[in-house]
Amino acid sequence: MSAAVEITNLKYRYHDGTEALRGVSLRILPGECVALLGPNGSGKSTLLLHLNGILPEKLPANGMVKILGAPITSENLETIRRQVGLVFQDPDDQLFCPTVQEDVAFGPQQLGLAEAEVAMRVDKSLAQAGLAGFGGRSTHHLSHGEKRRVCLAGVLACEPAILILDEPTSDLDPRGRREFKVLLRQIPATKLIATHDLELAVELCARTVVLDRGEIVADGATKELLNDEALMLAHGLERPHILRHTHPH
Amino acid sequence: MHIPDGFIDGKTAAAAAVISTIGVGLALRQVKRELPPRRVPLLGLSAAFLFAAQMVNFPVAGGTSGHLVGGTLVAALLGPSAAVVVVTTVLIVQCFLFQDGGVMALGANVFNMAIVNSVIGYAIYRMLCHWLSGIRGQVTALAFAAWCATVLAAISCAGQLAWSGTIPWSVAFPAMTTVHMFIGVGEGLISAMVFLAVSRARPDLITETTQTGQPQRLGELMRYGLLVTLGIAIFIAPFACSWPDGLDSVAEKFGFSHKLAVPLLPAPAPDYQVPGIHWAIGATALAGAAGSLIVFGLALLLGRWLVPRQSGSASDHLPNP
Amino acid sequence: MSANWLSHHHSHADSPIHRLPAALKLGVALMIIVVTVLAPIRWNAWFIGVASLLVLAMLLSRLSPIFLLKRLLVLSPFVLGVVVVNAFQPAGRANWLAVAVKSVLCLLVVTLVSNTTPFSRILRVLKSTRVPALLITTIALMHRYLFVLVDESERMRRARASRTFTRGRRFHWRTLATVVGQLFIRASERAERIYDAMCARGWK
Numbered sequence: 001m002s003a004a005v006e007i008t009n010l011k012y013r014y015h016d017g018t019e020a021l022r023g024v025s026l027r028i029l030p031g032e033c034v035a036l037l038g039p040n041g042s043g044k045s046t047l048l049l050h051l052n053g054i055l056p057e058k059l060p061a062n063g064m065v066k067i068l069g070a071p072i073t074s075e076n077l078e079t080i081r082r083q084v085g086l087v088f089q090d091p092d093d094q095l096f097c098p099t100v101q102e103d104v105a106f107g108p109q110q111l112g113l114a115e116a117e118v119a120m121r122v123d124k125s126l127a128q129a130g131l132a133g134f135g136g137r138s139t140h141h142l143s144h145g146e147k148r149r150v151c152l153a154g155v156l157a158c159e160p161a162i163l164i165l166d167e168p169t170s171d172l173d174p175r176g177r178r179e180f181k182v183l184l185r186q187i188p189a190t191k192l193i194a195t196h197d198l199e200l201a202v203e204l205c206a207r208t209v210v211l212d213r214g215e216i217v218a219d220g221a222t223k224e225l226l227n228d229e230a231l232m233l234a235h236g237l238e239r240p241h242i243l244r245h246t247h248p249h
Numbered sequence: 250m251h252i253p254d255g256f257i258d259g260k261t262a263a264a265a266a267v268i269s270t271i272g273v274g275l276a277l278r279q280v281k282r283e284l285p286p287r288r289v290p291l292l293g294l295s296a297a298f299l300f301a302a303q304m305v306n307f308p309v310a311g312g313t314s315g316h317l318v319g320g321t322l323v324a325a326l327l328g329p330s331a332a333v334v335v336v337t338t339v340l341i342v343q344c345f346l347f348q349d350g351g352v353m354a355l356g357a358n359v360f361n362m363a364i365v366n367s368v369i370g371y372a373i374y375r376m377l378c379h380w381l382s383g384i385r386g387q388v389t390a391l392a393f394a395a396w397c398a399t400v401l402a403a404i405s406c407a408g409q410l411a412w413s414g415t416i417p418w419s420v421a422f423p424a425m426t427t428v429h430m431f432i433g434v435g436e437g438l439i440s441a442m443v444f445l446a447v448s449r450a451r452p453d454l455i456t457e458t459t460q461t462g463q464p465q466r467l468g469e470l471m472r473y474g475l476l477v478t479l480g481i482a483i484f485i486a487p488f489a490c491s492w493p494d495g496l497d498s499v500a501e502k503f504g505f506s507h508k509l510a511v512p513l514l515p516a517p518a519p520d521y522q523v524p525g526i527h528w529a530i531g532a533t534a535l536a537g538a539a540g541s542l543i544v545f546g547l548a549l550l551l552g553r554w555l556v557p558r559q560s561g562s563a564s565d566h567l568p569n570p
Numbered sequence: 571m572s573a574n575w576l577s578h579h580h581s582h583a584d585s586p587i588h589r590l591p592a593a594l595k596l597g598v599a600l601m602i603i604v605v606t607v608l609a610p611i612r613w614n615a616w617f618i619g620v621a622s623l624l625v626l627a628m629l630l631s632r633l634s635p636i637f638l639l640k641r642l643l644v645l646s647p648f649v650l651g652v653v654v655v656n657a658f659q660p661a662g663r664a665n666w667l668a669v670a671v672k673s674v675l676c677l678l679v680v681t682l683v684s685n686t687t688p689f690s691r692i693l694r695v696l697k698s699t700r701v702p703a704l705l706i707t708t709i710a711l712m713h714r715y716l717f718v719l720v721d722e723s724e725r726m727r728r729a730r731a732s733r734t735f736t737r738g739r740r741f742h743w744r745t746l747a748t749v750v751g752q753l754f755i756r757a758s759e760r761a762e763r764i765y766d767a768m769c770a771r772g773w774k
Contacts, residue, residue: 054766078772086770092718093763096290098690098710110772138582138688140717158771253645254680255672256652259608277702289704290768291761293711294719298757300712301719302750305727307743317750326754338708342716345692348641348680351673352600353607415669416655424651439747446751454758 002069004030004162004190005051010063012046012056020046022214023063028192030161035201035222036194038211039236044194045089047211048166051192052084053077068161082111085160085189089167091147100126100142100150101135107158121157129153129183145176152183163189169197198240202226210235250318250406250429251343251358254351258413264483265409266356269337272364272476276333279469284331288456292331295323296338307439315435320362320402321370321395322440325387326447328457330469332367357409360480361402368473370398375466381552384448389552392441396544399433400426400537408484418488423533430540437548445555582688587631592691593698599683603676611668617675624678631686641681645673689713715760723753 005028012021020043028034038044049055050065050072059074066072067080088094097103104125108118126132129149142150148168155163168184169177177197184191184204195201201208201222208225210218212235218225225231229239257265280292299319306314324332337359343349350358377390407425411418448455587595602620609616628638649670656666684692693713697706726749 049766052770054769078774081770081772088763088767088770090763092715093760094767096711096714096764096767098693098714099688102690106768106773107771110774138690140714141582154771253648253673254603254607254676255669255674256648262607273705274702277704281704287762287765289707290711290764291758292704293708294715294757294761294764295754296708296712297715297719298754300716301723301753304720305723305746305750307746334705334708338705338712341709342712345680345684346689346713348644348677348684351676352603352680353676414665415652420655438743439750442743442747443750443754446748447754450751451755451758454755 001029003027003066004032004068005192006064006066006069007047007050008064008066010047010050010061010065012043012050012062019214021050024211024214024216026209026216026219028190030190031188032207033191033205034193035205035208036192036211037196037198037201037208037235037237038194041213042211042236043214044211045166048086048164048192048194051162051164052081052086054086082158083160084162084164085155085158087151087155087163087165087168089170091144091151094151094154095139095142095147097139099135100131100137100139103139103150104135104154104157107154111158121159122153125153125157126150128156128186130179145172145179148172148176148180149183152180156187161189163187163191165191165193165195167195167197168193169195169200198226198237199242202240202242210237212236250361250402251340251350252354252361252406252409254353256351256413256415257354257357257409258415261409261413261484262353262356264356265360265480266353268476268480268483269356269359269364272473273333273337273359275469275472275476276330276337279330280334283328291327291456292334293338295327295331295335296342299323299335299339300342302443307435309435315432315439317439317443318362318366318399318436319440320366321374321391321398321436322443324367324371324457325374325391325394325440325444326455326457329368329371329466329473331456332371333363333473336363336367357406361405361409364473365405365477365480366398366402368470368477369401370394372470372474373397383556384445385552385556387448388441388445388555389548391444392437392551393545393548394437395440396430396433396437396548397541399436400429400540403429405480405484408481408488411488412484422488426533426537430537430544434544434547437544438551441548441551441555583632583686585630585632585686587627587682587686590686592687593695595683595687596692596695599679602679606672606675611671617671620675620679624675624682627682628678631682633682633685637685638678638681642674642677645677649673711764715757718760719753719757722756723749726752 005026007024007026010021010024011019014020024043024047036044036047046055050061051067053059053072053074056062059072059077061072064071067083070076070079072080095103097106101122104122105118108121113121122135123132126134129152131146131149131153134146134150139147139150152165152168165184169180172180177200181200181203184193191205193200193205205222208218208220208222209216210225210231217235218231223243226240227243232238284292299317302317302319304316306316308314320332320336323335327335340350340355340358340363344352344355344358371394374387374390374394377393378387381387381389403425404422407416407418407421410416410421410425416424602623605616606620611617628635649666652669653666693706693710696709697703727746730745730749
């Protein structure tokens, strides 16, 4: 089976010369749900931004990034961004339109779809995100959880094959986190989720990749990796409580 | 300085609206031409920044506090045309959302605060940066330029009020100018300090630099200059020269004043009998000239105080990751 | 959450006035303002008529009259200034009355429209006129992020105030200038992330 996402020896340096990514290689198959864990500053967000061509500033990348078999170049950015939906870390960065309706419609409109089709997709994505009827609301009046869901709806409206999320449940209260997890579970796309929420990783993602200081240090079954206390602690993480109680060692 | 509706009459509002529309149109065209797509959201965000910054109270004395207006600061950070667009945006939102400034008066407010303030402030800033070098020079230049811009915008505002007959020139000019010569000091101080803070932390964000090799902007400034001159000719010049008064009294003496169907120049507001008032105008003009020298001196001292040693140009500061 | 007066929640309430189309409200408001400013003060009928219409609209809109009166306070220093100056004028009385009446009426018109119409609708009306797209985008983004930045500046000031133990004004100014500087930096960085988010959803 050809990979949905294929990264080969990806390297990237910040402006001041620090190495952010030091030869990352990763293969994600269609339909997989992969968690990307790692301490702060490990390069998770930087890695994600390479998957829809926002980084590096000058394409092509140092290394190879292939989406659905095609390497990302400056010519095929449009197609790549149709296939890869990225939900950013700060919902305020992504929700730049005045109303929910307009924001969710942004993606489909940029795709050049007809008005009727756009409206249909907006309704469908809002329903998917549990926000039916929110169309007329002002984006700056929403609660944090609602903002995160509108961001998800906005990306879903583009119907991407691959869904990438950067810390989707941070700053959410427990109920918000639960509701978001339910939402994510129902989305059939290939998923890559960068997160600090170890329980989300256990509940949703069969596979986990650990990134530390720009390198992949572990890649395997979630429960196995997260149960490895030594590994977790060595990379700024920890063994989640949810595993402590279900697998008494 | 936001003029509410009803304080300027139809002709003043119309004249200002026409000039401002041309000015903002020029600015938009220039911005589209030179701003890379990556920076387009920065315009809106800078407008939001300016609004938020204006809410920060800088304590002065007793219960009073100073605020930043910011046209010159934004011009020093992003260029004059971007500043015109940014300040215009702030004024439009302030007018509609917070009723700060009238709808019909928008043209006048945009002319004073977006065009005169930003463009003249920028021109003075660039001119001074030619002669004063390094970050200290930029800080000094900005402080003085922001002060000048504030005073000039106030004079323009006074002219508009006078031409509308709301307040006579002989009161508006001294009052607005003197008050803003003091307010301008705060503006200059705050603008300089904020500019310094930004250039120390993230100089790469300042898209407008005074290094050689940057666009000279001469043509751009000249186009604005023409507009500003036009505005001055309409709003200020009639008051700056005294012979319309002379003409009035001559006409009266010879009994044909009421036959003047159309005044040759817009007449200043209702005739004044209070003695010494023309003296006030002259005194203010003199104070303005003296004040400029004093403020420039203060600006030099400010530069020396804020930037302890001659640290060369802004590019000496490395960007922090 | 941001200061109450910024919240502008009034525009999302419901009333007969709220339900009127935005274009109609803006058009009527503009017409009233233009005629009011141009009308000579002796046109009593016009001013009384407009005042009555506004009172009716205020009642129908269910906006708090106290809120509306507070908005009028914005005008008071200006009107006071004009009154004082014109007190020394031969034709003074008519002048200051004209200014006061006109400015109050115009301000009430704008307050009513702005507080019964969501800003996004006002933007839509502007979009349909010949206002350039770049300006509309800038206004839209300013409105969207206005509250975000004000919140950020509030948080920064509070954090700074919590660590300010001296009462020196000089130190205070330096601190505030740093806060404002930081605000610009954060605004710029956010602007770049917004650009990335726009590109991620296909913006060209």
